[in-house]
Amino acid sequence: MQNTSMLGRVAWNTLITLLYLFLLAPIVIVFIISFDTRQYLAFPPESFSFGSYVKVFENAKFISAFWRSLAIGAIVGIVSVSAGMLLSLSLVRYKFRGKAAVNFLILAPFLVPHIVLAVGVMLVIAPIGLLDSYPGIVLAHLGITIPYTVRTITMSLMAVDTRVEEAALVHGASPAMVFWRITLPLVRPGLIAGAVIAFLISFDEATISLFIVSVKASTLPTEIYHYLEYSTDPQIAALSVILILISIGVVVAVERLVGLRRAI
Amino acid sequence: MSAAVTAPAAGAPAASRGILLLLLLPGLVALVVTFLLPLLWLFRASFASSAVGTLSGGDWTSEAYTTVLFDPFYWRVAWNTLVLGFNVAVFAVILSYPIALFLARTQSRFRGVLTALAVAPLLTSSVVRTYGWMVIFGDRGVINSTLQALSLTDGVIRLTNNSLGATVALIEILMPYAILAMLSGFGRLNVQLEEAAAMLGANRLRVFTRIVLPLSLPGVLTAALLVFVLAISSFVTPRLMGGGRVFVLGTEVFNEATVTLNWPLAAALSVMLLVLFSSIILLYQRALRALEV
Secondary structure: OHHHHHHHHHHHHHHHHHHHHHHHHHHHHHHHHOOOOOOOOOOOOOOOOOHHHHHHHHOHHHHHHHHHHHHHHHHHHHHHHHHHHHHHHHHHHOOOOOHHHHHHHHHHHHHOOHHHHHHHHHHHHOOOOOOOOHHHHHHHHHHHHHHHHHHHHHHHHHHOOHHHHHHHHHOOOOHHHHHHHHHHHHOHHHHHHHHHHHHHHHHHOOHHHHHHOOOOOOOHHHHHHHHHOOOOOHHHHHHHHHHHHHHHHHHHHHHHHHOHHHHO | OHHHHOOOOOOOOOOOHHHHHHHHHHHHHHHHHHHHHHHHHHHHHOOOOEEOOEEOOOOOOOHHHHHHHHOHHHHHHHHHHHHHHHHHHHHHHHHHHHHHHHHHHOOOOOHHHHHHHHHHHHHOOHHHHHHHHHHHHOOOOHHHHHHHHOOOOOOOOOOOOOHHHHHHHHHHHHHHHHHHHHHHHHHHOOHHHHHHHHHOOOOHHHHHHHHHHHHHHHHHHHHHHHHHHHHHOOOHHHHHHHOOOOOOHHHHHHHHHHOOOOHHHHHHHHHHHHHHHHHHHHHHHHHHHHHHO
């Protein structure tokens, strides 16, 4: 009996290890191949160098797309959190008719596939000339990020003890002062977490972006997509590693700053 | 931000309607413009007559839907989409189940790290992870070069440019969603219940089939639904892994919208995808209710 349970344990642990390997395989392989410098894709790598990384930094298309993605993500994060903060305030602190409808409108984007939303947004902004423009891509990303920011901010707002705010009011603070000095600092972790999530969604998003942008406002994921249609050389691996490191860096930095797990 | 400045922090329910309106307005306008309007416009556009790269307003016509319904190609596309979604959902759930079960009950102090590791791929763009699978499955990729180095094959086994590659890549890309869905659905699992059953003489298989599996079924169902709907609406992975030879609804929507510029057709295909999507969610809710009774 002892033996079979030992055997079962080993088999179970092996299974879990194999499944983890499968799950992480593409990322690990991309990491390995990024140190190759050949013009074409092949495995295993012939050399170990940072040649592909150098090529990425010399690729003007990738570099400008990177800065655009960063700017678009930052704007989406800020606007999404501002709108989300106001929506959360009204939902948590007020009772009003039509609240259920507002709640539904906020949750509904979770129920619509991105590709369907992408076609819709494309059809709406094409006639007003916003295809392949910054306002166009920011608008497109707002629809999918606001539901997330509302969710994280609502959670921190519900955790705020309203008696603290009442005490400030009783002691003569104006409502505006209470908002700036009490409420806002208390929900700051939620705001930061919301902004980070919105930024990461915008920064990594490919499906909607591919319908909205082409040349002028192309983001990094769309540039990689178009590059991959013709070539799969190790340059993309190096770029992928850089992107993965940025995502991890953002998450770790926020975790250190405010405790992301607590905020979400 | 002027609305925020005037916001009463500890607002009483009877607080002025003006402030509430100011609070609601920016977010609602954003959601209407970026979500509600696009969906309505999509529906309208699917009934417009086709002209390259524009939408002719005015008349309503069912031209696009007629094209889709009477062209066998689109029936095949719909079938391919369902098969892809089904295969991806089944395998992603089977492969995610042990990981979720392991994470739900492990006492290891690395539990946090292991959970993070399982869902960390979500932080990576799907384009990047698809590229990873192109490297693994490519003609000179990891699998083919390993097989050749071991002299197990002479030629190249085609693993990309077909639906096999797209299916495997999607399984891996969507697994973190399945794991997350299962983890949040496994709350009802209870080790004490299993110990009680074991003490009463049930063997391990029986404990699993009679206690663990039924209790985890709602989580499994949610995971399957999530993966299925994400798979049938995907296009980046099928397009890149399929190399233009895998035809699913997502790739065809993208093709009509950005290459052939037949916008009414793209809209009609999107509406059909949305209908498929919603009916599956409705079915799921009924199934979940049946499970809970």
